[in-house]
Amino acid sequence: MLSREAHSNDTVSAFFRGVAAGQDPATAAALQGGRADTNLRSPWLQRRCVRCGHTFRLKDVVEPHPTGGFVHAAGTVICSEPGAPAPAADALREAFQAGVRSGSPPPPDLPVVSLGPGHPLLDPPTPAFRRKACSICGHTFRPGDQVVICPCNPDQPVGGCAAGVHRDPVRQLFCWDEWSRSKIGGYCPVTSRKLP
Secondary structure (H helix, E strand, O other), X not given: OOOXXXXXXXXXXXXXXXXXXXXXXXXXXXXXXXOEEOOOOOOOOOOEOOOOOOEOOXXXXXXXXXXXXXXXXXXXXXHOOOOOOOOOOOHHHHHHHHHHHHHOOOOOOOOEEEXXXXXHHHOOOOOOOOOOEOOOOOOEOOOOOEEEXXXXXXXXXXXXXXXXXXXXXXXXXXXXXXXXXXXXXOEOOOOOOEOO
16 A cells, blocks of 8 residues: 555656646657657757767657666667667768758858767767767767867867867757857857957
């Protein structure tokens, strides 16, 4: 027999699950053991995948993990099992992305870097450190992301603080543009040093 307190907690929990199901059926499906696309109401948005350590972004397909939390659904490129073959390049997708980037180019003096294999911002998580993330939006860096390396110390080859900020129109991550237009845009987002 459940105590009155335990029964009350179960009832409250069931009530809030019902409210979530009414407001967002996709979230409710994932909470019941299915798969769901991440949207603005998803409780896992911005949290980290239990398996790969990347943050969940809008439209990421997720599923619950047996140990608690959520993981990217099977077949997700960034969260594939170690040793799985990389997906083949899609010429149509690459052409579309090139078109979007040419339609929204960065300022000519802004060094935008495309993150590829071996870039330090893509280092896997370790027991001591999480994956590196954008200093503005907080999302982890993924292969192919377009970023600006903070120019707070031009004497160092990688940048003073080596922080990255998204500037990626394909993924709708305009963090650098939003931050540079703000009243603190002329300062490093990590060290607060005045930018050159």
